[in-house]
Amino acid sequence: MYLSPNYFGDLIKKETGKSPQEFIQFKLIELAKQKIFDTEKSIGEIAFELGFKYPQHFNRFFKKTIGKTPGEYRTANLN
Template sequence: MLLVIDHYSQDLIESHIDLLLNYAKRFHNRQFLTRSSVKHDMVVKMEELTDAYLKSDATLSGVPTVNYIAEKLNISPNYLSDLLKNTTGRNVQTHIPKSIVESAKELLSATNLSIKEIAYDLGFEYPQSFSTMFKKNTQQTPLQFRAAFN
């Protein structure tokens, strides 16, 4: 008889945990539905923060990271990823390189800086990493972009 009670107790505990997790999932998903203006503002702030980072001396310590941006926005990196994915359809690992590419395009079209100088200015330790990332996002090398623009 004791085993039957324990079996039912375990089922009850599992049911309560399942219910609790479903509520947590519901509230997590609902925050993205009910806070559309906050989401939009947060994405705009992230873009402004990334642009400001790329134009500052902070690039001396490398390209902007998810942790850096999340810390500046006072949110967790996971929440930032979820927010971007739900708002823009892109994750942070896609969003940051797109911002870097936009800054690179500006520098390639408006300055005579070498590709190496642009790579260093944007926080890349190795110009090859910059060229690879640029080509992955634009299907052309920085030199091809500059030649097509001029």
């Protein structure tokens, strides 16, 4: 795309109203929410698929953002 990081960040901010980091985190959480409903996979497997080095980091990130752990979110929304 040949865009500088700063220019790309400015475009993201202009289009979404979020910083690039906020936008990436938002997209990551949306993808995580989808993957959590695949009960064939453990939360740890999902964490690794999303690029987290340790499942604990994914759990902490998810809980901080959503207010529930991935396991709690899965259980509460499967019914």
